[in-house]
Amino acid sequence: MKTKSTNLFTFISSSLAVISCFIATSMPISLMAIWTKELNMSSAQLAVTMLSYFSGCIVSLLFLAKLSNAIGRKKAVLCALVCAFISTSFFIDCTDVFYLNAGRFIQGIYCGIITGSAMSWAVDSAPSGKEWLGTAMSVAGASLGLMLGSLIAGIGVNFNLITGDRLFEIFLGFTLFLAIMICLSKESLKTEFSLKKLFTVLIPTFKLPRGKFAFFIMAAIGYIGSWGQTSFFQALSSKIALLMFNDENNVVLLTALIYLTVTLPNAAGGFAVGGLNPVKSLKIIMPLTFVIGSIMFLTIAFPHIVIFFITLTTLSFLIGAGLSLLLKILLTGSAVTERADIISFLYFMAYVGSAIPNLLIGKVFTNASFIQISFGFIGWIFLYTALVFILNLYLSKPKR
Known part of the structure; x- marks a missing residue:
């Protein structure tokens, strides 16, 4: 029988993972501005x-999505931390684009395993009475x-408080500390290992689960669409920073500022709606997402810093x-055994779909202007x- 304190520690550990x-x-997204300059990288290479x-992520979610169902949540997360250390x-x-791409690929493996194991573990171990915290x-x-x-x-890097290399070295140390926490956490999916x-x-x-297919299609479309537009900022935030501010001296900080505007309101939006009726709320959120998102991309096509940050903040909240x-x-x-499959396949679809815009920009429309890219995302x-x-x-609609 799991105690409340043990369950809370496990929830904290899995959440930290x-x-x-x-x-x-x-x-690496914030530091991409430095690597872009040092390695002379083009938009296509970015x-x-x-x-x-x-x-x-796709490889991991396709083949390792249910790893925790075979070895348990705890061991699966520890495998992910090994990938974290290597990447x-x-x-x-x-000093080479090859190492950058190799690190990002293994980082994707790491993220995919975390998605299938740690996220499911957080849902399993959410405090009693606040189960919505696991989903959030x-x-x-x-x-x-x-x-x-x-x-x-x-x-840290923009103000020379720390070097990029030292940041990654500190993260290596934190990874070892987190591995100890994971070892001390309580397994929520006990399973006997066999080859x-x-x-x-x-x-x-x-x-x-029975009756969930249509709901999965709806969720997958939402995840693919949302991740597709936010992935634009993962790859090109440094370019947007230069376009908006034309300040090469502070490009790392400005890149981080833009991505912060994408991620912080997104997290706030995810927690803010935890207790709301999802069906009724989506009827309002989806139209607002289109209107605000369209305005935001217009401010990239025709730069306007103030409106850009206002609409990006609002859009990020709505997406979350x-x-x-x-x-x-x-x-x-x-059920507990179904969650890894559901979450992993949903995120798999999201990664596959969200790779489409970057694939088009990086491999097909390599010479597209920001105006053309922006109008393409409005349609998206x-x-x-x-x-x-x-x-x-x-x-x-009520079923007859």
Whole structure:
């Protein structure tokens, strides 16, 4: 029988595993401005680094999504921390684009395992009476980590308080500390290991609770669309910073500021709607997302700093709220053994879909201007928000 204190410690440990994972993945985004200059990287090469990360996530979510079902949540998270240690090592004294892409790819493997194990673990171990915290952590924890990583790297490196290499060295130490916490946490999915079971979970499968398929389609569209537009900032925040401010001396800080504006309101939105009715709320959030998102991308096409930050803040909050509500709908009524499959496949779809814009920018429309890219994203936002809005209306109708 698990005690409340033990459960709380486990929730904190699993939540830290989620948050720290995304701290790790966001630090290279802020430092990309430095690598862009040192390695003379083009916009296409920057997009490819994002694709390397997405590729690692996709491989991991496809083949390692249910790893925790075979070895337990605890051991799966420890495997993820090994990937964290290896990937972080690639960024220390990085002098070649190859090492940068290799580090981002392994970082994607790390993130994929965390998605299937630590996020499910957080849902399993959420404090009694506040079960919504587990769902919120699965969405907002990622945004919180992205925010902290970009803020730490942006301020620290821009003001010469710390070097990028030292940041990654500190993270290596924190990874070892977190591994100890994970070892002391309580397993929520006890399972007897066997090679047969391991090989079985490594085979990609997709299984949803009865009656959840249509809701999964709606959630997948929302995640693909939302992640697609936010991935634009992961790859090109440094370029946007130069476009908006034309200040090369503080580009690292300005890059972090822009990404902070993406991630902090996103995390706040995920937690803010925890107790709301998801069906009713989505009917308001989806139209607002399209309107505010369109205005935001217009301020990139035709630069206006003040309106850009106002609309980006609002849009990020709406995205975090929408993702949290969609996941809440999807996880309602799910069993412990089903959560890894549900969350992992949802995030798999999100990574695959969100890689599309970066693939187009990095490999097809390599010479596209910011104006062309911005109008393309306005069309992207309209498509996914309209589909989620219509599906939500249809699925919420009383069944005859």
